[in-house]
Amino acid sequence: MPSRKALIRRPSPRLAEGLVTHIERTPVDAALALEQWQTYAETLREHGWETVETEPADDCPDGVFVEDTVVVFRNVALIARPGAESRRPETAAVEESLARLGCSVNWVWEPGTLEGGDVLKVGDTIYVGRGGRTNAAGVAQLRQVFEPLGARVVAVPISKVLHLKSAVTALPDATVIGYPPLVETPSVFPRHLPVPEESGAHVVLLGGGRLLMAASAPKSAELFADLGYEPVPVDISEFEKLEGCVTCLSVRLRDLHA
Ligand SMILES: NC(=O)NCCC[C@H](N)C(=O)O
Numbered sequence: 001m002p003s004r005k006a007l008i009r010r011p012s013p014r015l016a017e018g019l020v021t022h023i024e025r026t027p028v029d030a031a032l033a034l035e036q037w038q039t040y041a042e043t044l045r046e047h048g049w050e051t052v053e054t055e056p057a058d059d060c061p062d063g064v065f066v067e068d069t070v071v072v073f074r075n076v077a078l079i080a081r082p083g084a085e086s087r088r089p090e091t092a093a094v095e096e097s098l099a100r101l102g103c104s105v106n107w108v109w110e111p112g113t114l115e116g117g118d119v120l121k122v123g124d125t126i127y128v129g130r131g132g133r134t135n136a137a138g139v140a141q142l143r144q145v146f147e148p149l150g151a152r153v154v155a156v157p158i159s160k161v162l163h164l165k166s167a168v169t170a171l172p173d174a175t176v177i178g179y180p181p182l183v184e185t186p187s188v189f190p191r192h193l194p195v196p197e198e199s200g201a202h203v204v205l206l207g208g209g210r211l212l213m214a215a216s217a218p219k220s221a222e223l224f225a226d227l228g229y230e231p232v233p234v235d236i237s238e239f240e241k242l243e244g245c246v247t248c249l250s251v252r253l254r255d256l257h258a
Contacts, residue, residue: 003256004207006049007097008249009066010056011037017061018242019084021132021162026241033238037064040212040234040249047206047232049252052101055093062087064239067248068115068133068163069094072103073126073146074255081108082115083133102256106145114138117163117248122170126151127188129164156188162243168192169203169247171211171229177201177220195220202245204252206232212246 016028041051057063062084069091071078077098079091099105108114118129119142126146128139143153160182161167168178168189176189179198186192195201200220204212210230213221221231236246 002254004049005101005253005256006044006051007054007066007070007094007101007251007253008037008041008044008051009054009063009094010034011064012056012058012061014059014061015064015238015242018065018244019062019086020241020243022160023241023243028238028241030238033064036234036236036238037249040236040246043212043232043234044206044250047210047212049206051250052097054097057090057093060087060090062242063090065117065242065244065248066090066094067165067251068117070098070251071114071116071119071126071142071146072098072251072253072255073121073151074149075103075253075257076145076149077103077105078114078142078145079105079107080114080116081110081112081138083113083135083138084115087115101253103253108138108141111135112137112141114142115163116251117165118158120165120169120176122174122176124151126153127164127168128153128155129158129167130155131158131161131164133163154188156185158184160184163248165202165247166243166245168201171203171224171227172205172209177203195223199240199245202247204246204250214240214246216240
């Protein structure tokens with residue numbers, strides 16, 4: 001039976017100092033961010049996911065974006081080596097949490113860099129964005145770890161967005177969705193559907209056709225509802241100011257053996 005656990009990490013009191021790369025910095029309301037994060041976690045739980053909190057990393061402003069610290073395929077975890085040096089201290093506690101949950105653990109080693117936000121799994125295909133945060137050595141190490149387990153790793157060059165998953169994610173039927181101005185190579189995806197808003201490209205599959213997505217993408221939500229899915233919107237405005245999206249606030253673990 002598939003597991004339904006989601007790893008999360010509460011926002012640091014220093015959240016407002018988080019990195020911004022492709023957008024202008026605007027003030028972040030840390031109290032509102034904490035409320036939004038609590039609602040996000042509650043929404044996961046309401047939809048059947050047991051949330052597991054990894055040790056807070058109060059000195060790491062971007063620690064809440066826990067997705068970037070690891071890639072999990074089946075029950076094998078590859079601990080990231082973030083391209084952003086300020087984010088490297090985030091991984092130690094995540095490694096511990098995943099080992100405790102029964103994952104076997106691998107690591108990205110120097111000179112490799114890789115962030116989980118660059119990795120999109122669609123069935124047994126693992127798309128990896130080669131861009132500002134993930135380098136060629138990181139891509140090669142991802143292949144070495146997951147191809148022997150039966151994954152097909154497809155590298156996708158990116159330059160306009162922070163991570164591959166800032167541009168594209170996938171619907172339950174494996175259609176890859178993206179906001180056209182930010183999708184540089186739509187032809188790499190066998191089925192691709194444009195969405196009308198940037199944050200409409202980010203969905204977390206809750207199960208049973210329900211899609212956790214940002215409240216800032218109402219037109220995309222309408223499009224998904226029209227395709228027979230059930231959008232579950234959450235307001236994550238404070239995280240969006242730091243280039244975060246719904247996917248990056250959790251790591252869902254569906255194939256734990258324990
Ligand atoms: N996977 C993600 O979309 N992560 C967002 C990370 C945002 C953070 N401010 C960063 O620049 O690293």
